Amino acid sequence: MTTAPRRSKPPSIPPRRALPGFLGRLPLGVLIALACLLSVFPFFLMFIWSSLKADQIFVVPPSLWFGESFANNVKGLWAATDGLVLRYLWNSLYISAMTTLTTLFFCSLAGYAFAMYGFRGKRVLFACILGTMFIPPLVMDIPSFLVMNNLLHWIGQPRALWVPGMANAFGIFLMRQYIGSALPRELIEAARLDGASEFGIYRRVVVPLIRPILATLGVVTFVGSWNNFKGALIMKLSDTDTITLPLELRKISDPNMGTNLDYGAVMLLVLLTVVPLLIVFLFASRQVISGLTSGAVKD
Numbered sequence: 001m002t003t004a005p006r007r008s009k010p011p012s013i014p015p016r017r018a019l020p021g022f023l024g025r026l027p028l029g030v031l032i033a034l035a036c037l038l039s040v041f042p043f044f045l046m047f048i049w050s051s052l053k054a055d056q057i058f059v060v061p062p063s064l065w066f067g068e069s070f071a072n073n074v075k076g077l078w079a080a081t082d083g084l085v086l087r088y089l090w091n092s093l094y095i096s097a098m099t100t101l102t103t104l105f106f107c108s109l110a111g112y113a114f115a116m117y118g119f120r121g122k123r124v125l126f127a128c129i130l131g132t133m134f135i136p137p138l139v140m141d142i143p144s145f146l147v148m149n150n151l152l153h154w155i156g157q158p159r160a161l162w163v164p165g166m167a168n169a170f171g172i173f174l175m176r177q178y179i180g181s182a183l184p185r186e187l188i189e190a191a192r193l194d195g196a197s198e199f200g201i202y203r204r205v206v207v208p209l210i211r212p213i214l215a216t217l218g219v220v221t222f223v224g225s226w227n228n229f230k231g232a233l234i235m236k237l238s239d240t241d242t243i244t245l246p247l248e249l250r251k252i253s254d255p256n257m258g259t260n261l262d263y264g265a266v267m268l269l270v271l272l273t274v275v276p277l278l279i280v281f282l283f284a285s286r287q288v289i290s291g292l293t294s295g296a297v298k299d
Contacts, residue, residue, distance in 0.1 A: 046274065049267040057263050069264055076265035080252045084240055089272065091158065091237075092226060092244045099162040099225040100218050106167040108214065111175020112206055116188055126176070133169045145234055158242055160235040161228065171217055178213040179206070215284040222280050226273075245273045 049057050052067035077085055114126055144164065145155075154160040183206065191201045207214070229246040237243055243251075253266045 043274070043278075046267065046271055050264070050271045052264060052267075054263040057267065070268075073262075073264040073268045076262040077268045080262065080265050081248060081269075085248070085269070085272070087240065088243055088245050088248045089276075091242060092246075092273075093276065095158050095161050095228075095232075095244065096222050096225040098158075099165055100222045102162060102166040103168065103171050103221045104214055104218055107171030107217065108175050108207070108210065109202065110167060110172045111177075111179050112202060114172070114176040115180035115183070116185065129169045129172055133173070141230075141234055148235060154235075156236045156239060156242060158237065161231050161237070162225070165221075165225070171221070174213060174217055175210070179210060183209055219281055219284045223277055226277060245269070249273060 045062065048063060048066060050073060051070040052063060053069045053072075056063060056067060056069075081088065114122065148154045148160045152160075154163075187205060188201060191205050196204065227246060228244075229250065232244045232247050237247065249266070249269050252269065
């Protein structure tokens with residue numbers, strides 16, 4: 001009786017040793033650190049250049065440490081703006097704050113109504129609102145100017161910028177989507193059974209639970225309003241009492257304006273224009289985290 005020959009086993013391949021946890025994450029950490037440095041570097045140069053003399057700003061390689069001309073640049077900026085730079089800062093803050101507050105209020109109300117209420121024509125009305133998002137903003141410049149100039153007579157006034165944007169389609173759509181997915185209807189019904197009014201439900205129940213999306217929309221709206229150079233130019237906010245920082249920055253940086261161009265003062269005004277945006281972003285980021293952790297609904 002013959003037996004089948006045994007098959008030789010193939011040589012076993014030793015398993016590949018995995019890299020330790022730190023070494024395995026090292027390439028990703030280096031890539032993230034490099035991306036962060038590339039993102040922060042322009043802001044770092046902006047702070048550096050605001051403290052340098054005009055002839056030290058464009059040297060190659062650029063200076064990577066602070067200079068000693070910050071006080072002189074402050075004097076140059078004060079002289080270039082005739083001592084009204086703080087007034088221009090207030091104008092920008094006022095317009096951006098009013099735009100942001102009114103947008104958050106009316107868009108959250110409209111989004112809450114579209115998400116939680118049923119009424120005749122809701123889908124058609126919401127579709128019409130979404131349809132306005134497909135209209136290019138450039139097309140609305142001339143009609144907006146004609147309305148503000150001939151109908152409302154608001155040309156040259158700050159409200160010509162923040163009143164038309166109080167309830168925009170993007171904000172309503174964003175609020176409606178978030179409230180419809182994150183806010184349980186049972187919570188609204190429970191508040192009604194407890195005797196709360198409709199606006200009381202919005203103020204005491206809805207607003208605390210939608211703080212993350214309020215912070216997100218607030219940042220987007222504030223940044224867009226703060227950098228609204230074209231709108232301020234079209235609405236002729238060129239007087240001392242109404243001019244904004246973007247318009248003033250363009251004015252003092254234009255060599256054809258007949259002013260003594262000082263790039264140290266220009267960079268200081270750039271710094272003054274960017275710092276409020278950084279502060280608002282940091283503040284809103286904290287609010288997003290706070291809303292996600294403390295605004296949850298427990299079963």
